Amino acid sequence: MKTLFGIQKSQHCRISPWNRGLWVSGILAALVTTSVAATSLDEQIERLTSEVTRHSASVHALEQQLLHPVNTRVAVFLTLQNRQALDLDSVELFLNDQPVASHLYSDTERTSLEQGGVQQLFVGNLADGSHQLKAVVNARSANKRFVRRELEHRFEKRSGTLRLQMTLDARAPDYEPDVTFREWK
16 A cells, blocks of 8 residues: 555554454353353342242231231121112221221212122221120211211120121111111121
């Protein structure tokens, strides 16, 4: 190649062939090591994820046993008998004169109950023996009067799970709320 400074040997490659081989082998080694490490890391993540899932399920089961033992569990459910007679506003529950549940009803929840739905009002633990459940119901009757009723139910808790159904009803012409309690077997 001829330039202003005379004939010079062209420099095609500034890296010697020996150094080029080292570079290529280094890059290939890095790629192989990275893919092996990534595969190993993916396997470790998968293993840890399955362990965490298994431990989470165990912790949840243990939590349920400790917080809600089956032999002391009590649950209270709400249903409507005459679905057009009451426009339910709220329900409060007291167990042995202690407040245990309070619920304000949205339009969606009222509609669900009016269509035959069942609402779980309370789940808790209760020792065997005699107990008192008090319900305070606030509603608007079909004749547009606002009503508030306090109703009491005495029951005997035995070993095992106790499920109580609280059914609200109101009949014409006065639409006075009536509550019945029934134990589910």
